[in-house]
Amino acid sequence: MSAQIGVTGLAVMGANLARNLARNGYTVALHNRSIEKTDVLLEKHGHEGNFVRTESLQELVDSLETPRRVLIMVKAGGPVDSVIGQLAPLLEKGDIIIDAGNSHYEDTRRREADLATKGLHFVGVGVSGGEEGALLGPSIMPGGSRESYDSLGPMLEKISAKYNDEPCCRWIGTDGAGHFVKMVHNGIEYADMQVIGEAYDLLRSGAGIEPAEQAKIFTEWNTGTLSSFLIEITAEVLAHTDATTGKPFVDVVVDSAGQKGTGRWTVVSALELGSPTSGIAESVFARGLSSQRDQRAQAQEILAGHEGSVALPETFVEDVRLALYASKLVSYAQGIDMLTAAAKEYGWELKLDEIASLWRAGCIIRAELLDDIMKAYATADGQPANLLLAPAFAESIAGALPAWRRVVSTAVQLGIPVPVFSASLAYYDGLRRRRLPAALTQGLRDLFGAHTYNRVDMEGTFHTLWGEDKSEIEAVDTH
Ligand code: 6PG
Numbered sequence: 515m516s517a518q519i520g521v522t523g524l525a526v527m528g529a530n531l532a533r534n535l536a537r538n539g540y541t542v543a544l545h546n547r548s549i550e551k552t553d554v555l556l557e558k559h560g561h562e563g564n565f566v567r568t569e570s571l572q573e574l575v576d577s578l579e580t581p582r583r584v585l586i587m588v589k590a591g592g593p594v595d596s597v598i599g600q601l602a603p604l605l606e607k608g609d610i611i612i613d614a615g616n617s618h619y620e621d622t623r624r625r626e627a628d629l630a631t632k633g634l635h636f637v638g639v640g641v642s643g644g645e646e647g648a649l650l651g652p653s654i655m656p657g658g659s660r661e662s663y664d665s666l667g668p669m670l671e672k673i674s675a676k677y678n679d680e681p682c683c684r685w686i687g688t689d690g691a692g693h694f695v696k697m698v699h700n701g702i703e704y705a706d707m708q709v710i711g712e713a714y715d716l717l718r719s720g721a722g723i724e725p726a727e728q729a730k731i732f733t734e735w736n737t738g739t740l741s742s743f744l745i746e747i748t749a750e751v752l753a754h755t756d757a758t759t760g761k762p763f764v765d766v767v768v769d770s771a772g773q774k775g776t777g778r779w780t781v782v783s784a785l786e787l788g789s790p791t792s793g794i795a796e797s798v799f800a801r802g803l804s805s806q807r808d809q810r811a812q813a814q815e816i817l818a819g820h821e822g823s824v825a826l827p828e829t830f831v832e833d834v835r836l837a838l839y840a841s842k843l844v845s846y847a848q849g850i851d852m853l854t855a856a857a858k859e860y861g862w863e864l865k866l867d868e869i870a871s872l873w874r875a876g877c878i879i880r881a882e883l884l885d886d887i888m889k890a891y892a893t894a895d896g897q898p899a900n901l902l903l904a905p906a907f908a909e910s911i912a913g914a915l916p917a918w919r920r921v922v923s924t925a926v927q928l929g930i931p932v933p934v935f936s937a938s939l940a941y942y943d944g945l946r947r948r949r950l951p952a953a954l955t956q957g958l959r960d961l962f963g964a965h966t967y968n969r970v971d972m973e974g975t976f977h978t979l980w981g982e983d984k985s986e987i988e989a990v991d992t993h
Contacts, residue, residue: 515542516541516577516578516579517540517543517564517566517578517579518541518542518578518579518583518669519540519541519542519546519578519583519584519585519669520542520543520545520568520574520575520577520578520582520583520584520585520616521522521534521535521542521543521584521587521827522545522546522574522584522585522586522587522597522601523546523547523586523587523588523597523615524544524545524546524551524552524555524573524587524606525551525587525588526645526648527587527614527615527641527645528546528557528585528587528588528614529551530645530646530648530649531585531587531614531641531648531649531652531673531874532544532565533555533556533559533562533563533649533937534648534649534651534652535563535669535673536563536564536565537562537563538560538563538672538673538685539563540563540564540669541563541564541565541566542563542564542565542566543565543566543568543577543578543674544556544565544566544567544568544574544576545568545569545571545573545574549569551566551570552569552595553567555895568678571597571600571601571604572604574605575601575605575645580606580608580609580774581606581608581609581610581665582605582606582609582610583609583610583612583665583666583669584601584609584611584612585600585611585612585614585745586601586611586612586613586614586615587614587615588615588691588966590615590616590617590618590621591617591618591814594613594615594621594625594949595621595625598611598613598625598636601631602634603633604806605634605790606633607632607633607634608633608634608635609634609635610628610634610635610636610637610658610662610665610666611634611635611636611637612637612639612656612666613625613636613637613638613693614639614641616640616693616696616697616700616774616776617638617693617784618693618697618779618836619638619657619690619691619693619694619697620690621690621762622636622638622657622672622690622692622693623624623689623690623691623860625638625863626638626657626658626688626690627689627690628912630659630662630972635658635661635662636658637656637657637658637659637662637663637666637689637692638656638657638658638692638693639655639656639657639658639670639692639693640654640655640656640686640692640693640695640697640699641653641654641655641696641944642655642696642699642700642873642876642877642878642879643675643876643877643878644878644977646960647675647876647877650675651673651674651675651676651682651875651876652673652674652675652682652876652877653674653675653682653683653699653872653873653875653876653877654670654671654673654674654682654683654685654872654876655683655684655686655692655693655695655696655699655869655872656670656684656685656686656692657686657687657688657689657690657691657692657693657694658688658689658692660685660688663685666718666843667683667685668673668970670683671683671838674872674876675873675875675876675877675880676984677874677875677885680682680871681872682871682872682873682874682875682876682877683872684865684868684869684871684872686862686864686869687863687864688858688862689860691860691864692697693704694783694853694856694860694862695853695864695869696776697776697779697780698849698852698853699849699873699877699878699879700776700777700780701776701781701784701791701794701797701798701845701849701852702794702845702846702849702879703744703776703777703782703795703878703879703925704773704777704780704794704797704798704801704848704849705793705796705797705841705842705845705934706744706842706879707744707797707802707847708743708796708797708800708933708934709797709838709841709842709845709934710744710745710748710838711800711924711936711937712838712841712930712931712932712933712934712935713766713834713835713837713838714728714748714752715930715931715932716834716921716924716925716932717731717831717834717928719928719930720826720830720924720925720928721826721830721831723831724762725752725753725762725763725764726752726753726762728752729749729750729752729753730749732745732746732748732749732800732829733746734747734836735838736749738835739839739881739882739883739910740835740838740839740842740881740882741874741881741882741883742879742880742881742882742883743878743880743881744878744879744881745881746871751763751764751935752764753810757870769804770803770804770805771800771804771805772801772805773798773801777794777797777798777801778798780794780798780849780852780948781794781795783856784848784850784852787852787855787856787859788855789848789851789852789854789855790848790851790941790944791848791849791852792848792937792938792940792941793841793844793845793848793934793937793938794845794848794849794968795937796933796934796937797933797934798936799844800931800932800933818824819929820929821928821929822927822928823927824924824927824928825922826924829917830924832917833917833918833920833921834921836913836914836917836918836921837914837917837918837921837922837935838937839910839914839933840911840914840918840939841908841918841934841935841938841939842883842901843901843910843911844902844938844941844942845934845938846883846887846901847900847901847902847907848941850866850870850887850900850901851901853866853869854866864900865891866891866897867890867891867892868887868888869890870884870885870887870891871884871888874888886902886906886907889906890904890906890907891904900937902942902945911942911966918935918939919939921935922935922936922939923925937984960977960978960980961978961980964977964989966990966991974988975988975989975990975991976988977989
């Protein structure tokens with residue numbers, strides 16, 4: 515029996531993707547470095563579809579129909595290079611290697627270019643939805659050549675999540691585009707979780723609402739504009755009581771958030787692209803700060819707070835909901851801005867409406883909001899330069915604005931850190947402000963480094979002779 519696809523790397527994500535493929539009618543060849551994992555999978559789930567057991571990569575390759583499709587699901591970084599190194603010599607021109615892990619897009623670009631010289635297609639695929647998504651239908655973001663998608667796309671679309679029967683899988687663009695988009699998805703995921711955390715902290719420390727009660731609030735919020743997977747599971751986590759102590763589960767968990775690196779990559783790449791991704795960056799920094807446990811322990815003893823007392827408005831809970839909504843919207847706007855900048859930089863024709871559409875189901879950031887975001891970019895009358903400028907969002911954020919300002923100033927008074935709420939508000943105000951102090955920055959740069967400036971009232975590039983008579987001369991642009 516020849517298999518339509520091979521999967522190598524059968525830890526949970528790889529095993530679940532293999533099962534998803536088999537459950538959808540594909541014959542799947544299985545390979546793992548140690549045969550035990552393959553056998554456990556076959557023993558537990560062999561009845562779910564057609565699997566071919568293989569003990570070596572050569573056997574895996576021999577079991578496949580041509581052009582061969584081999585999906586790698588191993589740890590990002592060195593392990594991916596190592597599997598490719600063993601696999602590529604066994605393949606023939608036109609075969610496809612698929613990397614479905616969270617690889618860095620620059621690695622994907624490098625691998626794609628390298629394998630292309632051997633006539634092989636290399637497809638970096640972003641897969642989101644965690645273990646359950648991999649099994650039941652993830653959101654899938656494939657990059658690589660258009661030609662490879664003709665052969666691979668139908669399979670990926672079939673196993674992907676569906677939103678109103680539409681597959682949450684589209685060809686994203688060449689080389690590393692799929693992994694780039696997945697990386698940005700994760701940056702938004704970080705910000706999304708951080709704003710939820712800030713809302714929780716404000717409701718708990720500001721308004722004294724206990725986790726079980728908050729679970730009801732989040733459940734309620736999940737029925738409105740905030741409706742999303744992350745809000746839904748927030749209610750679940752907050753409602754959970756620790757069996758050992760009887761305390762709210764959230765109170766027995768150490769308050770240091772881990773990270774595998776995709777959020778950090780998003781911010782590094784945003785800096786390189788010059789895209790002001792401040793909310794996403796603050797969410798990564800917030801995890802970093804949470805992990806500095808020694809410094810935090812000392813600071814708790816040494817640093818003053820001088821918190822003010824604030825009478826909370828009756829609308830406080832609703833205010834927090836609106837601040838959460840507005841800040842979340844800014845994170846999406848910033849993530850999308852990065853996509854636009856990257857499309858220019860890397861020559862990808864990213865279709866923002868399609869990307870939003872495939873985040874509507876299956877992935878971790880799936881949310882009602884994404885259907886509206888998709889519509890904002892699906893317009894025929896020119897796409898908005900920034901998500902916040904789409905008429906529907908400009909209006910909804912205007913509605914949230916008074917509450918957003920109240921919440922941020924209350925948080926500041928109470929000494930409750932809200933880095934993403936406040937950075938998002940600063941971004942919003944920065945974006946809409948008629949004059950920014952960047953004019954002064956330019957003046958300073960010109961004074962100490964002759965970096966030149968442009969004028970508001972005439973064309974050209976200028977420099978002031980600061981150390982002489984302060985007269986202005988036309989200059990070569992060096993800003
Ligand atoms: C997904 C997730 C998944 C995972 C990341 C983030 O889309 O299914 O983003 O890829 O949760 O690895 O994990 P960290 O929070 O550890 O960076």
